[in-house]
Amino acid sequence: MTKALSGVRILDFTHVQSGPTCTQLLAWFGADVVKVERPGMGDITRGQLRDKPNVDSLYFTMLNHNKRSITLDTKNPKGKEVLTELIKKCDVLVENFGPGVLDRMGFPWEKIQSINPKMIVASIKGFGPGPYEDCKVYENVAQCTGGSASTTGFRDGLPLVTGAQIGDSGTGLHLALGIVAALYQRTMTGRGQRVMAAMQDGVLNLARVKLRDQQRLAHGPLTEYSQYGEGIPFGDAVPRAGNDSGGGQPGRILKCKGWEKDPNAYIYFITQAPVWEKICDVIGEPGWKTHPDYAKPPARLPRLNEIFSRIEQWTMTMTKFEAMEILNKDDIPCGPILSMKELAEDQSLRATGTVVEVDHPERGKYLSVGNPIKMSDSPSEVTRSPLLGEHTDEILRQVLGFSDHQVAEIHDSGALDPPRKVAAE
Ligand code: CAO
Secondary structure, eight states: OTTTTTEEEEEEOOOOTTTHHHHHHHHHHTTTTEEEEOOOOGGGGGTTOSSTSSSHHHHTTTOOOTTEEEOTTTTHHHHHHHHHHHHHHHHEEEEESTHHHHHTOOOOHHHHHHTTTTEEEEEEEEEEETTTTOOOOOOHHEEEEEEETEEESOOTSSSOOSSTTTTHHHHHHHHHHHHHHHHHHHHHHOOOOOOEEHHHHHHHHTTTHHHHOOOOOOOOOTTSSSSHHTTOOOOOOOOOOOTOOOOOSOEEEEETTTTTTTOEEEEEEEGGGHHOOOOHHHTTGGGGGGGGGSSSSSHGGGGHHHHHHHHHHHHHHSEEEEEEEHHHHTTTTTEEOHHHHHHHHHHHHHHHTSSSEEEETTTTEEEEESSSSOOOTTTOOOOOOOOOTTHHIIOOOOIIIHHHHHHHHHHHHHHOOOOOOOOOO
């Protein structure tokens, strides 16, 4: 069966997390992803957060499925020749090097264009052009500079970073969309183009409701924020709102049975206006349906603490799953707080391929997250990540068409060897 991106070849110069998430998605859509890695060391994540000695870490394996790996020293003259040939044979170059690295390697955009005018060059950087453009950036830096941290956490506590990797994986997703759009445009123009996704921009895009609220602040307090009901005045920037819902319908995380011992025995509960009467019936407060202090949303806003305390008395009498079942019957929006253990064991996620078991020759079986995007005509099978340089000769021969003699020459040149340490003088 053909896949959505069958026939597209990606020159994958990505490392760590942001870039690899992008190229992994492209691989799942059927692109041939050729990951170029430094001889000897490869992507730094191969050795980071290792759970087993001397095997590729889960950090690496879970971000690099369905790819092929070639090792190449792109600072070696022969390595540069090989890279030039790869540029000719690929459709997209994806990189998330530090600022200026590709230029220093001798492959600025203009040169790549002259080698292959159809090439799309897609980059992730920490920041777009501006005062911080030369900075190296990691996940939490992006969360802090993109508006997420200042709006996450409780009003009187520290700014918080989230567990979801919105800076890295979020920006990888943005870049993947830019790449497929550029591939589509190329079918009409015949030209490549540069695609750029800055991590700060990606996080701000995901935090756009908070920029919405920043502007609303100029016209009065944010009435759906708990602090409004508590009579606490707003400052001049959007505050942290705890677990308040961002959509204007009051929501909170509430305790369920077993919360004293289980840190995840909680449920998210939204007092959505259209189902208010059903909520009153479920929690045993039918009088609130008509009482002037509770019947209409504006009347409830100053009483949210009292209302959620009453709802919590009810949720504490049952498990989060029992509460979910009862509430869903009445279309009352809610969600149990699921632990990673529960998600790993969830059979419905296994059935859809969102959680998959993968076999690896060195580490054995492990769990991973499969392609979260499901396509009817382009299903994704998750195959293991490549060992370092596993496909070097295969790519030299099959993709670049080099003869045995040429392959031997490349081996002799040192372009496939780890850089030699220069003795200190
Ligand atoms: N052959 C030879 N050299 C290679 C090579 C290869 N195959 N692949 C990489 N290199 C070299 C580069 O040429 C570069 O050398 P110079 O600095 O001498 O030009 C060097 O490796 C380091 O590249 P780097 O700056 O990308 O790597 P780093 O570890 O210093 O920084 C990171 C890592 C992530 C901070 C930086 O790449 C970055 O800011 N990237 C953009 C933002 C990003 O994606 N951040 C998310 C990372 S995930 O949390």
